Amino acid sequence: MPQAPSTRWCPTPKQLMILEEMYRSGVRTPTASQIQQITAYLSHYGRIEGKNVFYWFQNHKARDRQKLRRRLSRHHHLLHSCSHPHSLHFSEETFHSPPPPPPLPFYTRSYLTSSTGSPSPLPPPSHFVIVSREDAAKRQPED
Amino acid sequence: MPQAPSTRWCPTPKQLMILEEMYRSGVRTPTASQIQQITAYLSHYGRIEGKNVFYWFQNHKARDRQKLRRRLSRHHHLLHSCSHPHSLHFSEETFHSPPPPPPLPFYTRSYLTSSTGSPSPLPPPSHFVIVSREDAAKRQPED
DNA sequence: GCAAATTAATGATTTATTCAAG
DNA sequence: CTTGAATAAATCATTAATTTGC
Numbered sequence A, B: 001m002p003q004a005p006s007t008r009w010c011p012t013p014k015q016l017m018i019l020e021e022m023y024r025s026g027v028r029t030p031t032a033s034q035i036q037q038i039t040a041y042l043s044h045y046g047r048i049e050g051k052n053v054f055y056w057f058q059n060h061k062a063r064d065r066q067k068l069r070r071r072l073s074r075h076h077h078l079l080h081s082c083s084h085p086h087s088l089h090f091s092e093e094t095f096h097s098p099p100p101p102p103p104l105p106f107y108t109r110s111y112l113t114s115s116t117g118s119p120s121p122l123p124p125p126s127h128f129v130i131v132s133r134e135d136a137a138k139r140q141p142e143d
Numbered sequence C: 001g002c003a004a005a006t007t008a009a010t011g012a013t014t015t016a017t018t019c020a021a022g
Numbered sequence D: 001c002t003t004g005a006a007t008a009a010a011t012c013a014t015t016a017a018t019t020t021g022c
Helices: A013-024 A032-045 A050-083 A090-094 A109-113 B013-024 B032-045 B050-081 B092-096 B109-113
Strands: none
Touching: A013 A032, A013 A050, A032 A050, A050 B013, B013 B032, B013 B050, B032 B050
């Protein structure tokens, strides 16, 4: 019985080291030729195909971003909760502790495209624009 | 030491999420009244002013286009820019120094200059594509 | 120690976006 | 308005770590 035909690529430690080194050096989305070169080089350390290299960089980049985003998010939350000592009291949640679920129906593409049905929004002031950097600027949805 | 009264707005993760959702929904250059409403809504999640919203959409749209344009530019210049050693962060250092055992020169002058030196179509077609996007080019910044 | 069971990583696919060309 | 090009995000699937009962 032939060994389990491992259905997916499994990088050798050496291959992994090199890929990580490249990533650290700034490689993120290698071009086709770069992928070819990288693949050719890594094939000295074990079986590998171009798509493996392609996927590896895609995944690594994506998960790096993911990790970073989670870290920043947590950091942000910690800062906020720590900077408001008085929020430790539970009874005061009425104020600013947890943003209650405010209504979320907002602007959607449908709203923008069917602009004729907009009763509340101010009429586009059109020419003359930009107001101060203060309250806002006015513009027509051109997109 | 006086606390740094953070002179500029810093979106909370929640605010960012909502802004991005709006952007995805088609909002690009909200009108003054839209900005007012958005600001009011986002203020549930942290300090924010109308100008912050205005600038956010301006910047996000601009950077989105910039990113795309840079990608296209890269694509357009690939054949020529491949001869730019600088564009390959990991070229000789990464390959010629660390990997001692196996031979395989990597990015050599010949490769860089004869960018068209990739005669074979590219990474294994295996039954799916990846590869189609390769011939085009991408690379480098802000990834 | 050692596998079966469970959980965490991560390779591979699919889906949803973006802008701009036609 | 539709489509092309190129991802990046979300998801699926399999492999590696680990936990656990014996």
